[in-house]
Amino acid sequence: MFKVAVGHSNDPDSYCAIAEVLEQCRKSLAGEIPNAGILFAAIDFDHHLILQQIDRVFPGIELIGGTTDGEISSVLGFEQDSLALIVFCTKSIKIVAGIGEDVSLNPVAATSRAVKQALGKSDQVAKLCLTIPETFGTSGVSIVNGLKLALGEQIPIFGGLAADQYQFQQTYQFFKTKVLSDSVPVLLFCGELLFSHGVASGWNPIGQKSRVTSVHKNIVYEIDGKPALNFYHRYLGSLAPTGEYPLAVYNNATDQFYMRAPIIHDCSNGSITFAADIPSQAVVQITQASCEDILSASKTSMTSALASYRGVEPRVVLFFSCAGRRQILGTRTREEYQIARSYLKMELPCCGFYAYGEIAPNLGSDWTHFHNETFVTLLLGQR
Amino acid sequence: MTPTTDLEQRIKELEKANRILQKKLQRSEADRIHLEQNNNKKEYLLKQVIEELKTTQLQLVHNEKMSSLGQLVAGVAHEINNPVNFIHGNIFHAREYIFDLLKLVETYEQTYFDVPQEIKDLSEEIDLEFIHQDLPKVISSMQIGAERIRDIVNSLRNFSRLDEAEVKAVDIHEGIDSTLMILQNRLKAKNEQTQNIEVRKYYGELPKIQCYAGQLNQVFMNIIANAIDALQESENNKKKQENRTPTISIYTSAIADNQVAIKIIDNGSGIPKEIQKNIFNPFFTTKPVGQGIGLGMSISYQIITEMHDGSLTCNSEVGKGTCFTIEIPVKHGCYSS
DSSP states (O other), X not given: OEEEEEEEEOOSSXXXXXXXXXXXXXXXXXXXXXXXXXXXXXXXXXXXXXXXXXXXXXXXXXXXXXXXXXXXXXXXXXXXXXXXXXXXEESSSEEXXXXXXXXXXXXXXXXXXXXXXXXXXXXXXXXEEEEOOOOTTSOHHHHHHHHHHHHOXXXXXXXXXXXXXXXXXXXXXXXXXXXXXXXXXXXXXXXXXXXXXXXXXXXXXXXXXXXXXXXXXXXEEEETTEEHHHHHHHHHXXXXXXXXXOEEEEOTTSSOEEEEOEEEEETTTTEEEESSOOOTTOEEEEEEOOHHHHHHHHHHHHHHHHHTOXXXXXXXXXXXXXXXXXXXXXXXXXXXXXXXXXXXXXXXXXXXXXXXXXXXXXXXXXXXXXXXXXXXXXXXXXX | OOHHHHHHHHHHHHHHHHHHHHHHHHHHHHHHHHHHHHHHHHHHHHHHHHHHHHHHHHHHHHHHHHHHHHHXXXXXXXXXXHHHHHHHHHHHHHHHHHHHHHHHHHHHHHHOOSOOHHHXXXXXXXXXXXXXXXXXXXXXXXXXXHHHHHHHHHXXXXXXXXXXXXXXXXXXXXXXXXXXXXXXXXXXXXXXXXXXXXXXXXXOOOOXXXXXXXXXXXXXXXXXXXXXXXXXXXXXXXXTTOOOOXXXXXXXXXXXXXXXXXXXXXXXXXOOHHHHTTTTSTTOOOSOTTSOOSOHHHHHHHIIIIISSOEEEXXXXXXXXXXXXXXXXXXXXXXOO
C-alpha cells in the first residue's frame, strides 16, 4: 500500500489552519495512519503549535519540513502565507527521518548525522532522499555534497532550501516536533519505490561560452581573465546583473547545465556574488528568458518526469520551485502549478514549495546538483 | 444541524474568510511597496538608458554628418584637383610663352627703330611698358594662387582621410598641419582692433602613429577651433593697454611607455574651474544657442580614450590660458570601434 494525502489551508490563524489541514488529511486517509510527512509553512505561523498538533493527531510521524516563499498543492493550487502538509501511508516502503544541526559549522558532519539517524531506523537501503535544509550561513552546494558523501553518490537527492518570503532574515526547518534553524532535515525512502523526475528552468543560454577564471565559492571575480562585471556589461550595458539573467554553468564537456543567479555585485573589484558556488574553470554562458519561457519550464519538467516514470501508476507529485521564479513571474506564478497539473492525466495529490535553491539530479543523470531558478518535478509510486 | 450550530458554523466561516482577506491585504500592501521601490529603480535605470540612447543617437547622427561631410569634402577636393592641376601645369607653359612673346616684342623694338605711328599709338594705348613690368607679377600671383589651391585641396583630402577607415601608421604632424590649413582663414584678425592669431609649432621627433587618422584630425579640429573661439573672444574683450599677441602653441613629443603627447595651448582668458569639470560632458556648451550643440569635446574624448586607448585632459587657468593634452600610444593592440 502507498497512500498519500494532502492538506492545505490559507487561514492565517495557526490553530485553525492546522486543524483544517489535519481534517483534510484524515478525510483522505479514511482511517489509515500515516507514517511520514512533509510540512511546508509560511514564515508567520506558530510553528511549534502546528508541529504539536500534527504529533497529537499522528503520533510519532516521521516528519520533516521547512518555511517557504510560497506553497503549492492539489487542494488550493499556489498560495502564499499558507500551510501545506503531505503525509505518506505505506507498508512496504520504509520512510525515515533524520536531522543534522549546526550545518553552517560543518555541513559534512551535520549531513552525516542526519543520514545516520534516519538509516538507523531502517534495515533497508535508501532509494531516495528528500531534504529542506537551512539557507543562511552555509552553502547549498556543501550540503548537497555532504549528503552525497553520507548516502553514496548514486542516491538521488531532491528538495529545496528553506525560505522566508524573500525577507532573507531567518528560515526554519522542522523535524518531528522541533522547530530549528541552521539544520538539515532528511526524509529517506527505503524499499521498493519507483520514482522519476523532471528539471527545467526555461532560461536559454545566449552569446559566447566563457570560462570562470577566478572564483571563491560563490563570488566570481573574473571570467576569461577579466572582471566578472565586464562579462555582464557586454550584454546588459550599464545595467546591474540580476536574477533575470542567471548564468548557465556547464557540466564538464556535456551540454547539460545548471543555473546560478547573481545576487549582488561589487563595482570596486568587478566581482559578482551568486546564489551558490560555481566551480573554478567552469564554462558559463549568460541566459535570458521571457515569462513564457519560464512558465514553459513547468511543462517541460512535468512531461519529462511523466515520460521517464517506469511504472504505470505514480501516487504523488512533489514540486520544488524557486523564489526567484516567483519574483519574476509575479501574479503569473500560479500558472506554474496550473500548467504542470494540466499534463497529469489522472487526479494525483500534489504538494510543493518555493525555495531559495533547488536540489535534484539533472535530466538523465544520477548526479545530484544544486540549482537556482529551476522547477523540479518528482513523481513517486510503487507500480 | 440546529439553526444555532448552523449560525455558529457560518460565523466561523466568515471569521476565517475575514482572516484570510486581512492576510491577503497585508501581502498586497507589502507587494505594492516592493513594486513601487522596484518601479522607482527601473524608472531611474530607464531614464539613464534613454539618456544614453539619446547621446548615442546624436553621436551617430553627428558621425553620419561628419562622414557625409568628409565624403563631400573628399569629393569636392577630387573634383577641384584635376582642373587645379592643369591650371598649375599650364601656368608654367603660359609663363614661358609670355616671356618668349615679351622677348620677341622687345627684340622687335630694339631692331626696328622706325615704328609705324599705328604701332606707337597702340603701344601707348595698351601701356606696353607697364605690361612688360606687370605681366610677370600677374603670372607669379596666378602660380601662387594655384599652388595655394593645391595645398588646400591636399589638406582637405588629408584631413578627411576617407580612404583610411582602418588603423594606419601616419605622421600626425601632417594631420595637425592640414587642420591648421583648413582653419587658416579663421586665424586672421576680424577687424582693426584685433590681431591675427599666431600659431607656433614645436614639433618633436615622432614615429608614425597607428591610429584612425581621420578621427584624430577631427579631434585636432575640435580643440584648435575651440582655441580660436576663445582667443577671438579674448581679443574682443581685451582692454586697450593689453598688447598680448593671441597665440596657439602646439607641442608634440614622444613620452614614456611608447606614447606620444600633443599639447595645444592658447593664451586666451582660460576656463573657470566649474566649467572645466563639465567640458567633456555631452551637450555641455558655453556658446550661444545655434553655435554648436556641445558634442565636439565629448566626441573627441571618446575618440581618444575609447578608439585610441589614450587620454585627453584639460588644464586651464583663468586669465592665463588653456592647455589640452592628448596622450596616445604609438602602437595599439586592439581598438574598439
